[in-house]
Amino acid sequence: MKVIDVEDAVGTVLCHDITRIVPGQSKGPGFRRGHVVRQEDIAELRKIGKEHLYVFDLADGYVHEDDAARRIASAAAGSGLKLSDPEEGKTTFTAAVDGVVEINAERLLALNCLGDILFATVHGNQFTARGRKLAGVRVLPLVVPEALIQKAEHLLEESGPIIRVRPLKPTRVGIVVTGSEVYNGLIEDQFGPVVRDKFRSYGSTIIGKRLVSDDQAMTAKAILDFLDDGAELIVVTGGMSVDPDDRTPAAIRAAGAEVVTYGAPIFPGAMFMLARMGDVPVLGLPGCVMYYRASIFDIVVPRLLCGMDVTRDDVLSLGYGGFCEGCKTCRYPACGFGK
Template sequence: MKMKVIPVQEAVGTKLAHDITEIRPGEFKGAAFRRGHQVCEQDICHLQKLGKNHLYVLELDEDEIHEDEAAAILADALAGDNVVWDQGPREGKINLKAAVDGLFCVNIPALAAFNMVDEVMFATLHHGTLVSRGDQVAATRAIPLVMPRAVIEKAAAIAAAHGGIVSVRPLRAASAALIITGSEVYHGLIEDRFAPILQKKLEALGSAVRFLRYVPDHVTQIQGAIEEALVQGCDLLLITGGMSVDPDDVTRAAITAAGAQSIHYGSAVLPGAMMLTARIGTVPVLGVPACALHHKVTILDVILPRVLAGEEVNKTQLALLGHGGLCRDCPQCRYPHCPFGKGS
C-alpha cells in the first residue's frame, strides 16, 4: 500500500480514504465523515477535535483491497438462506439481518474456521435464537483499512463452501395435538393447567391446537388418543404427564406402542431432564415433563422452535444442550434475553 500523509490544515479538497469515527460517550458513536467525503475548510476544526492531525491518500496495488470492498465480499459469502445485508459498509462493517421471522441458525464449526483467518471477523447471535424480519443477526468486517486480497478470498471461500455460515429458518404453522395424561386430571380430581400453558406457547410461535384429549394413565387409551390425533391430521403431538419413573407413569410405553421411532428420553437441561422426543412417521412427538407446569421456561421452550423450524432433535443435540442448559430461576425472568438454552 502506498500512502501519502497530508497535514490536516493542508487537506482541503482531499477525499477521505476511510470513514472517520466520532464518539461522544453516552450520546453518539458513528461516522462523523464518510469515505469519499471531500474535505472543506469548515471540516478542519472538527477533524482536529477528533484527533486527526493528518489525513491519508491511499494508492492500492492490484493484490490489495480496501476494507469496504472486503466487507462486502465477506458479507455476500457469509449470508445463507433468509439473511440479507446492508449494501453500504459503515466504518468498514456490514450488518447482516433476518429476511424473515424464524429460527436463527449458525454453522458453529465454520464460524470458528472463518474467524481463525487473520484480519477478518464475524460475530453472530446465538444459534437457536428466535428472530423477526429486520433484526440484526450478525456483523462482519475486515479489521485493517487495507489488506491482501488473498486473505479476503480465503475467508470468503470458507463461508461459501458451507453455503453461508448463518441462516434463518421459518417456523411452520403446526396443527398440534395436546394429549393430557393423568388419571387425577381425567377423573376431575384436579384441574388441568397444562393445556392453557401449551396452547399459549404454540400460538406465540404461529401454531394452533387442533386436537385436545384427556386420558387416564393407561397404555391402550393413551395409544388410542395418539392414533386418533394422527387420523385427524395433526402434524405435531405434545403429550404431557407420565414421564417420570413411578409405576403409574406409562406414557413412554404408550408412545412406543403407537409406533414411535427415534425415541430419545432425557435431556441435559434443567428444568427438563425428563423430556422425550420421538417421531411417528414424519410427525414429531414431544413428551413434556411436569416441570413445564411449574417453571415459566423449560427445555420445551428451547426444543419447540427447533422442531417447528424442521430440525429433528437427536441424542447428540439433547446432550450438547447441557452447555447453557441450567436455568438460574431468576426472580424476574428475562428469557429469551439470557444464556439459557443457547450453548449450542
C-alpha cells in the same frame, strides 16, 4: 499510507479525521477517517488549510472497511437474514423471519483465522424472532488488501454460508392432556393452555385437545386418533415421572412410536421424551414445561417446527449449557441456557 497533494486526492481514502474549526462557533471533524475524497471536497479541504493528505489509494489494491464488511457479509449470509448498511465499518445480520438460527462454527473460525477479519455471532440452534440481531462483521484496519477479501469470498464460496435462519413451518398440533384428576374434573387443566399458547406463538395450529385419565390404553388411543386426524406433531403433557400412576412413556410406546430418547440432560426438562411415528414427532412433556418460562420445550420444539431432524445425540449434547440458572428476570433466549 502515503502523502498526496490535495488536488490529486479524488478517489483516495482519508487515513484520519480532518478537523474543521469555525472560530467562536465549533470545532470538530470536517471529514471523517475513511472518507473517500470527492471532487467537490477539494475546495473545502483547501479552506481548512489542507494542501496535502495522508491517504490510502484504493487503486493500489486496497478495499475500504465499509466495502469489505459488505462483501464478506454477503458471502457469509444464508437465507432468512437481512443485512444492514455498514455503520462504523460493521455490517449487522438481523433475522428476517421467525425461526432457528444456524451457525457453522468451523467456517466461522476459518474466516476469523484469515487475519484482520472480525466476525461474531450469537449461539446457534436457538429460536429467534424476526428483527433480532444475530451477528456482525467488520475488518480491523481502515482498509485491507483486495487479496484478503477475495480469499474470504473464496473460502465461503467453497464451504457455504456461515449463518442462516431456518423459518418455522406452520404445523398441525394435537395435544393429549393426561391425568385422572383432570379427566374426572377434580382440577382444571392448566398444562394444555400453556402448551397451546406456546405453539400458537410459533405460528402453529392446534387441531384439538383430548383429556385422558392415567390409563395407558386411553392415552395411546388419543395419540393414534390425532395421527388419523392429520396431526403433524403430537404432544402428551404430564405423566412423565417414575410415579406408578405416570404412564405416559409406556402409552407412547404402546401407540407404536419409536422412541428417540427418554430423558434429557436439561434442568428443567429432564423427564422429556422424544419419539416418532413415521414422520410425526411425539413428545412427552414433563410438568416443568408448565411452570418455567424456558425449558426443554423451548429448546427442542422450534427445531422440530423448522423441519430439523433432532437425534438422540442432539438431545444428549444439550447437557453442555443445559442448566437453567433460574434468574429472577428470565432473559431467554438471550442467555446461555441450552446453547
